[in-house]
Amino acid sequence: MSELLKLANHYKSDKGSSTGSGTHFALLYEHFFGHLKDEKIKILEIGLNNGGPEHGSARLDRVITDCPSIKMWHHYFSNGDIWGWDINNIDIELLKSMKRFKFFKGDQGDIDSYKNFESLTNSVYPGNNMFDIIIDDGSHAFYHQQLSFVHLSKMLKPGGYYVIEDTHWQPDRTQGGSKLGGHAPFDKEQLPSTVNTRKLFDSIFIGKDHGTLVPNYGINEALRAPASENMFLSCEPESKTPHFGTNSDFKSLDQFNNMRNHLDTLNQKRPEYASELFNEMKLYDRILLNDRTLGQDLRRKAFVLKIIILKKRD
Ligand SMILES: C[S@@+](CC[C@H](N)C(=O)[O-])C[C@H]1O[C@@H](n2cnc3c(N)ncnc32)[C@H](O)[C@@H]1O
Numbered sequence: 001m002s003e004l005l006k007l008a009n010h011y012k013s014d015k016g017s018s019t020g021s022g023t024h025f026a027l028l029y030e031h032f033f034g035h036l037k038d039e040k041i042k043i044l045e046i047g048l049n050n051g052g053p054e055h056g057s058a059r060l061d062r063v064i065t066d067c068p069s070i071k072m073w074h075h076y077f078s079n080g081d082i083w084g085w086d087i088n089n090i091d092i093e094l095l096k097s098m099k100r101f102k103f104f105k106g107d108q109g110d111i112d113s114y115k116n117f118e119s120l121t122n123s124v125y126p127g128n129n130m131f132d133i134i135i136d137d138g139s140h141a142f143y144h145q146q147l148s149f150v151h152l153s154k155m156l157k158p159g160g161y162y163v164i165e166d167t168h169w170q171p172d173r174t175q176g177g178s179k180l181g182g183h184a185p186f187d188k189e190q191l192p193s194t195v196n197t198r199k200l201f202d203s204i205f206i207g208k209d210h211g212t213l214v215p216n217y218g219i220n221e222a223l224r225a226p227a228s229e230n231m232f233l234s235c236e237p238e239s240k241t242p243h244f245g246t247n248s249d250f251k252s253l254d255q256f257n258n259m260r261n262h263l264d265t266l267n268q269k270r271p272e273y274a275s276e277l278f279n280e281m282k283l284y285d286r287i288l289l290n291d292r293t294l295g296q297d298l299r300r301k302a303f304v305l306k307i308i309i310l311k312k313r314d
Helices: 003-010 025-036 057-061 068-076 092-096 111-124 142-155 197-204 229-234 253-269 274-281 296-301
Strands: 042-046 081-086 101-105 131-136 156-165 284-287 307-312
Touching (some): 003 025, 003 068, 025 131, 025 156, 025 296, 042 068, 068 081, 101 111, 111 142, 131 142, 142 156, 197 253, 197 307
Parallel strands (some): 042 081, 042 131, 131 156
Antiparallel strands (some): 156 307, 284 307
8 A cells, every 4th residue: 555545544634545535635645746755845734634614613713633634744754844834723732743843823815824924934944945845725715725826836846746635625604614613704705706716727727638657756747738828928818819729739719718718707806816826827737637647546546636736847
């Protein structure tokens, strides 16, 4: 069995196969991050323990007493610095139990949290606070996912990985956003309105499917390039004339219009970050998660439709 999957199961993270929904994301992570195992990396994960305020405001005052995926990362990346970011406080004994674990208390929906995180990491690593891996496993609200990407992408090294987990679920009242008591603080009615993160990324990363079966850790063949610079230019929200046909990445006019619609809607709803988000997206390739890039066994086990894995270009 994969080492990371064993650790996920041992620490009872649902990134494994035996706890909760058993997403098997650990298999994907080992496949793509395994070559970094012994490196002195910096990894940040937003979201420490299931059952937080994404399930009800009564959980806003919770103190976190377990952090399965942080324990898994700490064990696996034995030379890495493991940063955990959460809106809840953490039990001090838990924090002290792992010597390379660093905790940041912040809210994904609060701009000041990003500023504070940047200052804190700058003081810990003067002039070198860029991360190798950033995983967003926080509230899962579209607005939070997008705000985190806009701000934290700037703290990811070239060649680094940015991951958004559980893109299929929203902390809405209807989907369990208040099931653990209180109102649903991250219901879509409570947060600024925006587009669906998965659909946004799907509409933009449409380049040709270059995927072929890759051995563990080899990802060059597993990248799906986003639109080329030309294509992005022709799709800027203010550009009224689509230059469809100038770029062979588009397979159809529908695909082109889909991208335009998403960008236009994002720009109308969230003008304060639409262009920034778009500019950050241009820096990435998206990793294809299919039979050819993962092999049938891994592709079938891992919940590939619930996760987005991006690689920042070198
Ligand atoms: C799905 S759980 C994380 C599970 C954990 N990563 C694991 O694999 O075991 C989500 C976490 O996100 C945190 N969270 C919810 N809303 C947040 C927000 N607005 N900002 C930061 N963290 C948030 C919750 O407190 C909770 O710990």
